[in-house]
Amino acid sequence: xxxxxxxxxxxxxxAPQITGAVISEAWIDWDKVLDGxxxxxxxxxxxxxxxxxxxxxxxxxxxxxxxxxxxxHLRMTGRLYVSGDLRGGDxxxxxxxxxxxxxxxxxxxxxKFGRITLTRDLTxxxxxxxxxxxxxxxxxxxxxxxxxxRAVKPFLLDQKRIAGLGNIYVDESLHSAGIHPxxxxxxxxxxxxxxxxxxxxxxxxxxxxxxxASINWYxxxxxxxxxxxxHFRVYGRQEQPCxxxxxxxxxxxxxxxxxxxxxKCQRRPMRPPARGRxx
Ligand SMILES: [Zn+2]
Numbered sequence: 001x002x003x004x005x006x007x008x009x010x011x012x013x014x015a016p017q018i019t020g021a022v023i024s025e026a027w028i029d030w031d032k033v034l035d036g037x038x039x040x041x042x043x044x045x046x047x048x049x050x051x052x053x054x055x056x057x058x059x060x061x062x063x064x065x066x067x068x069x070x071x072x073h074l075r076m077t078g079r080l081y082v083s084g085d086l087r088g089g090d091x092x093x094x095x096x097x098x099x100x101x102x103x104x105x106x107x108x109x110x111x112k113f114g115r116i117t118l119t120r121d122l123t124x125x126x127x128x129x130x131x132x133x134x135x136x137x138x139x140x141x142x143x144x145x146x147x148x149x150r151a152v153k154p155f156l157l158d159q160k161r162i163a164g165l166g167n168i169y170v171d172e173s174l175h176s177a178g179i180h181p182x183x184x185x186x187x188x189x190x191x192x193x194x195x196x197x198x199x200x201x202x203x204x205x206x207x208x209x210x211x212x213a214s215i216n217w218y219x220x221x222x223x224x225x226x227x228x229x230x231h232f233r234v235y236g237r238q239e240q241p242c243x244x245x246x247x248x249x250x251x252x253x254x255x256x257x258x259x260x261x262x263x264k265c266q267r268r269p270m271r272p273p274a275r276g277r278x279x
Contacts, residue, residue: 002074003059004133004164005207005228006218010080011061013221014105015054017082021099022050023065027086030094033107035117042118046070046097058129058163062122070097071117071125072107077217078114080107110217129163133200141197145185152188153181154255156200165200168213168235171260173199175234180268181252181259187272206231234260 002010025043028034034042049065056062061080063070072080077092083106087093095107095116107116119125133141144162148155155161156170165173174181177196179188188196212218212226215236220226229236233243238251242262251260 001059001076001166002078002212002218003166003169003207004056004204005169005210006212006226007059007061007074007164008056008208009212009226010074010221011054011056014061014080014082017103017221018051018063018099018105019053020051021101021103023047024098024100026098027096028094030112032112033095033109033114033116035115037118045118057122057125057132058159059166060125062125067120069119069122071119071122073115073117074218075109075111075113075115077111078107078109079217079219080105081219081221081223082106129159130161131163133162133164133204136201138194138197141200142193145188145193145196148185150185151182151254152179152185152196153257153259155185157255157257162200164204167257167259168215168232169200169203169207171235172203172233175261175266176203178265180266181254181261183269184272187269189273234262236260 023046025047028039045068046065049067052064052066054061054063061072083104086096086104087106090106090108092108092110093106094109094112097105107114152174153170156165173196176199177192179192179196207213207228210226210228210231211220213228214225215229234249237249238260239248242249242265245262245264247262247264249260250263251258253259
């Protein structure tokens with residue numbers, strides 16, 4: 001599933017292509033893609049509105065119109081790109097947004113889990129999401145990483161704690177910080193907490209620089225692949241040697257999610273750090 005770096009790359013890719021374009025009408029062949037909103041109503045709302053800009057919040061793409069927003073959730077297999085016609089050559093296009101200049105913004109989604117939500121404002125989204133990791137200071141992230149006995153892996157996947165992280169970049173961040181994925185959050189020592197707070201934005205920014213990870217369906221808006229997968233240190237590398245210590249990377253399941261880690265670099269803590277000496 002695309003995470004923050006992949007969604008950011010798609011948003012940056014389509015922004016210059018559709019900003020300023022005026023909507024004519026949308027086409028669908030699958031009702032649920034509009035989250036239950038009938039196509040006639042959708043078209044009556046968006047017709048003649050101009051695209052003002054494209055941004056990202058968590059794993060959502062927010063297309064700002066004159067009066068409304070279109071919020072796109074790519075989920076598992078969604079791709080968003082601009083084309084000269086409605087759906088030609090791509091059997092998985094289930095939504096296409098037409099512009100007066102004759103181009104179409106296509107939403108291609110083979111598994112059909114993706115959704116496009118028409119909304120007046122982004123309040124509903126804000127209620128679902130924690131802060132953006134790339135705009136927080138290390139101290140602010142350290143503060144978020146406390147007050148819970150939940151294992152750190154599912155804690156970081158919880159979009160209400162911190163927005164945009166998914167399976168790949170949580171595994172990479174925990175390896176970078178040397179923290180076992182099953183460590184209860186309140187058992188993380190102070191130095192390790194600081195390492196993790198620095199690793200999260202660092203890993204995400206690096207993945208944006210590499211334009212995301214094309215390990216399955218994700219493609220950039222121009223159809224090309226990202227290169228982030230070539231820089232993974234643990235994700236998908238089970239049985240291969242850890243790039244830091246040479247031990248074989250292990251894959252386990254934590255909260256039902258496949259989880260990759262190095263058993264030597266990320267030791268499982270047997271007890272919480274001593275009180276007053278949290279190091
Ligand atoms: Zn290692």
